[in-house]
Amino acid sequence: MTEPIAYLKGDFVPASQCVLPIYDLGIVLGAAVTDFLRTFHHRPYRMEDHVQRFYRSCKYARIEPPIELQESITISEKLIEENSKLLGDGEELGLVYYMTAGENAVYAGSAGMPEKLSPSYVQHTFPLRFHLWRDVFRKGVHCVTPAPRHWPPQCLSAKIKNRNRLHMWIGQQEVQTLDPDAVPLYLDVNGHITETGGSNFVIYRDGKVISPSRNNILWGISLTVLEEILAQIGVPFVEQDIQTYDVVNADEAWMPTTPYCLGPVVRINGAPIGDGTPGPMWRRIVDHWSEMVGKDIYSETAMATISDDDS
Secondary structure: OOOOEEEEOOEEEEHHHOOOOOOEHHHHOOOEEEEEEEEEOOEEOOHHHHHHHHHHHHHHOOOOOOOOHHHHHHHHHHHHHHHHHHOOOOOOEEEEEEEEOOEOOOOOOOOOOOOOOOOEEEEEEEEOOHHHHHHHHHOOEEEEOOOOOOOOOOOOOOOOOEOOOHHHHHHHHHHHHHOOOOEEEEEOOOOOEEEEOOOOOEEEEOOEEEEOOHHHOOOOHHHHHHHHHHHHHOOOEEEOOOOHHHHHOOOEEEEEEOOOEEEEEEEEOOEEOOOOOOOHHHHHHHHHHHHHHOOOHHHHHHOOOOOHHHO
């Protein structure tokens, strides 16, 4: 096998043939939900958590999965088993779940719909390129709060992982005109911290970790793991509203996220957090996480090199 395989609407196909038509409602209306996991040692990490959240997102979006949850897991296991054969030593996969409301060839919009829609279900993998996040671990992240605000939960529940991300795209373009390496961190309409486009956000202050309230964010699987680790090492974890004032005055700040687990945030809107470098509590947690998964997460990212496929 020289090309990865993917799952598309009931069939395993070469990844290059895993495509959707332009009139699919995921493209036309953004009527799509998603999820994403990674592997450690070519084994899926917290897969049941991810797939269960994916199915909850589908239910909320009124998109009925064409197969049962356990069959989705079986498909994922096959994709990972087959596509891992194409990886080099130490490389890992990311696996994406994506489901749309289906194809609407009747009309390219919502004014005309067929009587019955059949959801488009896709699973595909890709190699995780850890060198892209190398400086996250070595130098830390600069977060900037853009003008666009996060979706209010009164408009769209933050609990589902969806593909309606235009406000985040605009925020990213705005932030990166100021600092090309900055990560946009979105405020809600009341000025409270929510999350980034690809991670949660927490602060460490006065011996405890504080997360924004879960009614206003997508509660990530990595955030759940962080909460579990903190319980194991005896560090309190609380949920409450936080503002940029709290971040500036924190000892440390972190981004829990699937690809590299936990990233240190060292500046917000140009102001240093703590001493402006990745902090000791962050490294302690990353080392603990590494012991749990049997792999050195710090070295995996901080020491990553560019592969021949990316050069």
